[in-house]
Amino acid sequence: MNILSKLLIANRGEIACRIMRTAKSLGLECVAVYSDADRHARHVREADLAIALGGAKPGESYLNIDKIIAAAKASGAQAVHPGYGFLSENAQFAQRLTDEGLVFIGPPASAIEAMGSKAAAKALMETAQVPLVPGYHGEDQGYETFRAAAQRMGYPVLLKPSAGGGGKGMKVVEEEAALAQALESAQREALSAFGDARMLVEKYVLEPRHVEIQVFADQHGNCVYLHERDCSIQRRHQKVIEEAPAPGLPAELRLAMGEAAVRAAQAIGYVGAGTVEFLLDARGSFYFMEMNTRLQVEHPVTEAITGLDLVAWQLRVARGERLPLTQAQVPMHGHAIEARLYAEDPDKGFLPASGRLALYKEPAGGDGRRVDSGVQEGDEVSPFYDPMLAKLIAWGENREEARLRLLAMLAQTTVAGVKTNRHFLQRLLGHPHFAEARLDTGFIGRHEHELLQPAEPLGDEFWQQAARLYLHTTAAPTQPSPWASGTGWRSAGPSEAVLELHCGDERRRVAFDPAAGDGLTITGVRRGDALYVQWQGAQYEVRAVDPLALAGAAQAAPGSLAAPMNGSVVKVLVEVGDVVDAGASLVVLEAMKMEHTLRAPSKGRVTAIACRTGDLVNEGAVLVAVEEESDDVA
Template sequence: MISTLLVANRGEIACRVMRTAKALGLTTVAVHSAVDHNARHVREADIAVDLGGAKPADSYLLIDKLIAAAKASGAQAIHPGYGFLSENAGFARAIEAAGLIFLGPPASAIDAMGSKSAAKALMETAGVPLVPGYHGEAQDLETFRAASEVIGYPVLLKAAAGGGGKGMKVVEREADLDEALASAQREALSSFGDARMLVEKYVLKPRHVEIQVFADSHGNCLYLNERDCSIQRRHQKVVEEAPAPGLTPELRRAMGEAAVKAAQAIGYVGAGTVEFLLDARGQFFFMEMNTRLQVEHPVTEAITGLDLVAWQIRVARGEALPINQEQVPLHGHAIEVRLYAEDPAQDFLPASGTLKLYREAAAGPGRRVDSGVAEGDEVSPFYDPMLAKLIAWGETREEARQRLLAMLGETAVGGFRTNLGFLQRILAHPAFAAAELDTGFIPRHEAQLLPAPTELPAAFWELAGEAMLQSDAQRARADDPHSPWSGNSGWRACGPAEIDLHLQCNAENHLLHLRHNGQSRAILRNEQLVVESDGLRRQHLAIRRGNSLFLEWQGDLLDVQRVDPIAEVEASHHQHGGMTAPMNGSIVRVLVEVGQQVEAGTALVVLEAMKMEHSIRAAHAGTVKALFCAEGDMVSEGSALVELGEA
């Protein structure tokens, strides 16, 4: 019997699992690190257990603490979510040994498919086509160098024990293999506790199509249609949809039956995903099997009307699947996007900090938001930067696309950079509307999706000035509603008012001269700046939070603030040649010494944030004059790391 369920995860997936568990009448238990003590998944749980620590290795990856938390809370079962220990066979065995129920496949299935190398060997025996690669036990550099020469560059290094783009590197030439392998191994060890790697041919212009499978303990196994996950950056999915556009019923059946065959071959139980590369000729190649619930499972739920977490709980209770293959529904089309705390303009560097503003799209028919944060929460540098998933369903793909665009337009996030505008540009792109999908979509359309930063135009600053003044006036009226200045007539005792505003946005400072005579072309009403010009009326979201005014401009929500120009000059203390941390994180490697000569582009320091590594490189050739960090240090965004002098 399962009456109390512990979710051994955090963020969005923990909230999503608990939502279904509560609907089924279960008591929910959250676990959390020290920095997550007030996180949303903790607030929503019936019971919460503190694991301590901050990094995953000190909290969410500690099997003994998770088992102890389950026993202390009275939980009979543990749901692993995704990431962390969700595909760790040792975790599944420890849960079973403790007399608890694991909401996942048997440990033997994780052993067989949780390792990409073992999975590929199994598929080769089963006759499923494989991408050429090396999946052996030897892990030294020379082995990978020899294998890469045989396969032919470019090659793809992948963590054998994980997914989600962690521990994955594309290597274009032999000279880059050493550094890429070492970095991928460190990322894999940090994220999954396992540094083993494999290497395979990097297939050009493939589609990433995966099959959702589900099996029970009575020998039943079926596939719940497929998902296209081709829109990716850094080998991490950004947009997912179901069904995959353009698949014929025959190809869907062939891929589905191959996926079921793979699951049955290892005695699989529960939810799993078999991932394939699909080329333009309709040939598919096995990539890997994820022995867990996927991030993108909501699109499958949308087109089938099924709750996959509820199925996981029922299968764990020993129940049989409620339908057979012929009864699997396929209604309409669904698209999901992942909202990340990251800066697309800076190579998708993850961001962290306080969510000054967080507003989700309205729920309703065909609209779903799965999130793990709320306004005021802290987004930590220790974990994955995903904030939420937005899912839209429609009778047709175009209806789903338009609905999701509307949902993104209603979403507001402030406090740090996000990929919100980037997602809107993807969905609005003609190639996406035409379903011209492959894993090279983002690089191919980079000019439109990631336009080069330009200075904000005068029209923006004029709107920002109007919005700031009206927002200031509204705040003043709220403080003293009986003041004679609380009216909105624009009356002044001494004629038109002239105001100088020093504003800052996107690291740009702007001095704005405003002359007011009570006739403004913009009105701030209900957090919308309404602008009339040349007979057209437009609305811009304008939300005030503290000293920040978040103003919508061309799809992006920009943070506008008043600044003191004198204080700005006094605060400018960075030395020439100083290299600073682009985000909060921890120093995992210092690659240079004081006095060392370096060339432009040389890696100086490796910073780990959001479970991924980022190299801080020399902007120019020079001499290392000073080091302000050491391996193991925690640093804040903007902290000085290295001072680089002239050559």
């Protein structure tokens, strides 16, 4: 049996913090690793020992096998937990650790290799009699091969990285004209996220549910499934809401899917925690998608309905212990739902956001309430990594109780300084079709007009209340004169204060009675010169207008294209002098392991380019200038 007393976590953020929580409870010392961008991160602060990897990009730090092995040896750790993402499904990493005499908290390298190539995994699953979606999973990665396969299956098709998961590099292609560019972009994303650009293509099944089975195996040949999770609520093929058990799943279907998942695990000699993912259609037919040979982001909902600690199971299996339960003994009680809180802007196509967390308040834990997070107030959200801030998990005796509890937790969550999807999650969980469990992977796209309602202009009541709260919660840097305070005695007439405020793109000059401090229905927290307020379920940032700053602010020239978020330039697709049509691709940016293409707002001529491939750019930085050209003929 392996003796484990010190564990290195080769990851960051909330999963590193979550693994440490269990490892420390079992008496293990925890070693963190960190990049230059994460030197002050929460997982570094919570570790018993932290070792710098250097660099900021994943390839320079969390994806660098040599650096992580060197850190493990320097720290005296006997084992390495990879978390999820990064190197968690890298067979070479698992084998290197084994060769160096270190314990990998995960399956053997052979199992990772078998499932790490989705193409090879499909062949194995066919042998194990697990149903498959039609697709091409071969070694030939040429465009013509993909074009022929897509034509044979019929559009729409889904491009997927052969290695990795989490929605990175996945692209739905509706027609052949879009295939080449989508394939090139998907390959770059896959290479950046997983160090492997190989792709596969499958028939895109319309309106399926995404149901996955949690499996667990030990080193003695025992394997069980810990029920299922429904992960159908996704955007860009990345999960947003997960729940367990899957609503409305008949017992016989649960049994069939669970047994198929166990067959899949046993076919590759699996050990540890893994997840077998299926597409489930309306007729009850299910198809193997992939197997994730690691702990999943959404594992807390399984823990909530079973009462088990999956990280503790991982560590015990790694020590050589047998599974503590047989299949018949695996419990299932109540219902759990998890929401992923992301630093992103839903109103701008879910663009990832980065910056400083000027305000960060989580809901309190307690009965049926859990928060897994990796950040604290004051932390920097880096553009280099996944934008997830936290996971909010609610459990209830039934699904409705869990849903209402999770809504209450979101209402008690406050984040400022970066955009988040908090209000979007509230709308999603509050949607009547979600409440009725009418779920499929197209849910968000189908209800987009309700979930992403354009912000309405803020009314007079908001501005009045915000102005009064602003005055009563801060010293008044915008009112240097005592005669301007509006709060002192006057010889005649009521006192009146005037504040000029701005919130988002709106600006308002507000006259109000500063003495009328009672009756406020708005709540807020002051940080620096900003007031963060909650109003009708949404959060707003209110600041006093600084006329001098406005007068000196540089205005971008008409036709200039600015970076919509912090990121790095992957590719510049045009040159000065090029004539481009409206919607033409100009620059490809990468932020938080996803690519974003900036397009021309109108037809015109490129007059200037202010960036190069590899540049790191800040949100708002002008990248390309396009001079609009008329279609009129002289």
